[in-house]
Amino acid sequence: MKKQCVVIGNGMVGHHFAEKFLESSMLNEYDLIILGAESCRAYDRVHLSEYFDNADPKHLQLGDEQFYSEQGITLRLAEPVTHIDRDHQRVITEQGEYPYDKLVIATGSYPFVPPIPGRDQAHCLVYRTLDDLDAIQASANEGKVGVVVGGGLLGLEAAHALTKLGLDAHVVEFAPRLMPVQLDAQAGHQLKRKIEALGVKVHTDKATKAIVQGDQHRLKMCFADETSLETDLIVFSAGIRPQDRLAASAGLALGEKGGILVDNHCRTSDPSIYAIGECAVWNHQQFGLVAPGYTMARVAVSHLTGDGEVTFTGADMSTKLKLLGVDVGSIGDAHAVTPDSLTYQYSDELLGIYRKLVISPDGKYLLGAILIGDNSYYDTLLQYTLNAIELPEYPETLILPVTSQTAPTLGVSALPLEATICSCHNVSKGDICEAMNDGAVSLSDLKATTKAATGCGGCSTMVKNVLEYELEKRGIHVDKSLCEHFNYTRQELFHLIKVEEIKTFDQLIERHGQGGGCDICKPATASMLASIWNEHVHEPALVGLQDTNDTFMANMQKNGTYSVVPRIPGGEITPSMLISIGEVGKKYNLYTKITGGQRIDLFGATLDELPLIWEELIAAGFETGHAYGKSLRTVKSCIGDTWCRYGVQDSMSMAIKLENRYKGLRTPHKVKMAVSGCTRECAEAQSKDIGVIATEKGWNLYVCGNGGMKPRHADLFATDLDDETLVKYIDRVLMFYVYTADRLQRTSVWMENLQGGLRYLREVVIEDSLGLGEELESRMQSVVDSYQCEWKTALEDPSKRKRFRSYVNASQPRRATIELIEERGQMIPARNITEEELA
């Protein structure tokens, strides 16, 4: 019979333990039983605040759905352990008893609520779990003002959340400055100014004496200095305490300030019991970050396997984050407590920037640092500290502003192989190199194989730098230039075209490139020019930039004929328009098929026939469908509340509106959209670049999905939007994609490579962190306003029409070169090209 390993707590660290346990193949020896108090399986608490943007807890869940159904793992949720019976080696819950051979306690911590009279009333809340956030949301729905007690990291994050919930937010801090643990007085002061500028009121040096009923609002906070503040809800964020209740009553040794004492192997005072994560204290220290918890989980698994080589020896508590859009970083010995340590400081009160270095008495090493206002300095400084790299001759250069706008970086080449790159998953530079030896060549490969950059995400720039450096070292040229004619990326060229108002390829290559151009830079330029200026593809300067599909506005097929795809917005079509398509098909003997994009494709037209066919289609009311372009394809729609008994919104009208708005927009790669009328999702919106799903209150917006070669589920971007906000966000997301993506990069791949990912995109689009919002919208509007049906324009201009001749010196195409045979009542190309000939 297998032995039993019981884990108490299915939080972040408990989950990591289970993952490592599985990897170590310990399941051959043990059954793993996990008992969790929360009703939801392990989720990413670090990104808890995203729950307010996306109320579907699924996107925060850790590991995939199948993980806990693995043979040998039992997960019991909403079943808190009430007692550990060490004498009989069993744990007890209300539902039952579980014997253990080994026990792992991963109960995390609980929010500390200061003993203020009145703290137990309704609307006095905390910020730790999904349930807490539900309670805050419910309370905020009826309120106007919200106060956070505590001005630390979490407190500020909570204040941010309150502003997002539409509340007038206040932070009340007992200490004389914000983030007293990480920042010195000057940095705290700088941060306060920045945060107040963003509309959050900060009250420092305030001790709350009592919470009583309010006059204008629900509650009133009375302070020691006789002042008071009225509010509708209070979120306590005054620190965390290790959840050690079970351990205490079971008689395990605790730390002086609480927490379960563990040794270097994460063993408690009972050798068959381990404690990991925030509930544990090592060397009298609690670690309130996820990375040390993960390390503890690995250490415990290693010890269980009998290896025990990996030990826990403390952890780096450096942190960097964006609080209400303000960069804050704190590294190592930020308070300069090391005797005789020296400091350098730089401060710019106008821009709200503060930087401090703490260096060793001999001036050689960096011991700690503080950053306010610009975290681009963080990675480099952290590496100096963690890897004890000798400082440059003038250390101040590391924090002085640089004219080129980019922070000085420590080349990744200078890092030793042991240097930790990702602390969440303990991935060193050496691990990355090894993964690359085994074949990883991209950021997504590395994420998949090493898990680097898949935790808090803070290390992704660093991981990318190591990747690029190592690729280059291996002789793989990581040239980011577009092609041999331009030493710029697409993004840089886009910027140049926009700023210098470049209108032709010739101008661009003359000013910024060399040589004659090729099939990479020409279509890319055509696409950028079209995104920005939106001129007709047949303008003489643009004609040579595209090959046959874009030039002839039709899709070339394998036998040299073309297919014709009229736009059918939202897939809605009147019977008489259907009949006219049928008539055209019949007249020109075209093979006709319903496409996967809810419209109709007519195959087998010759070049000469294209204008004739389009004349008839346009007369019948059709427009070009851009099936040939890197542009908006279709907006797929379900019938929605027009007919469907479950529909909650008019998905048809929305789809047609979106299709008509974005038709003709040229994008780095094709863009597809869909709108579903309810969560049954008949339009498959979650597989599209832009997906919209109706809710009772409006629309949920999904972005960056993909079908095709490598399907990607779209990310939920924002919820319950009204029509206007929906369109505004789509404008911004799409234009930002147009501005920044690589050539032929679908939105899915763009998102995978976007530094900061979904979170960053939300900041740019929803919070307008780059101040680009209006520009993106007005660019989109100008594309919308300059829309023309390319086919209509081409037909009106005889010089454009002249191009649609198979031969300049003959009036007819030669039918004989296009062999057709009949199949199921339609004409198709003769199947005469064998596989070998193709290869």
Place this chain on the structure above:
Amino acid sequence: MNSMTTLTSQWLPICTVDNLIPNSGIVALLNGESVAIFWLPHAETKLYALSHLDPFSGAEVIGHGLICESKGRWSVASPVYKQHFDLETGQCLESDEIKLTCYPVRIHNNWVELQNTQAKSQLAHIQSKDTL
């Protein structure tokens, strides 16, 4: 020999020059074969003519391909499977064995002219017979 020389120098007018499209191709019929004619106004050699038939797809498409330059060498990319063909020699850059036929082309009195290659291939035929 004399009669053969007159045959090879026979130029056929195809179209007037205003039919050419800068940095792109047009297509002509020449003795039942289709020929793509490219005009590169800024390059040293301004006019090229190659077979319009793409040997990889078997479709007549070369004249609708994109003009590319690499290290001073000009080529056209097939729109179907994207192979490149040297404009000067017809050589496929991706595959040694494959080469497109090239045709002599010129501008004469405001006309684009192709050399009558049927005559040329006759010449080749006769020459090979001669050597036998």
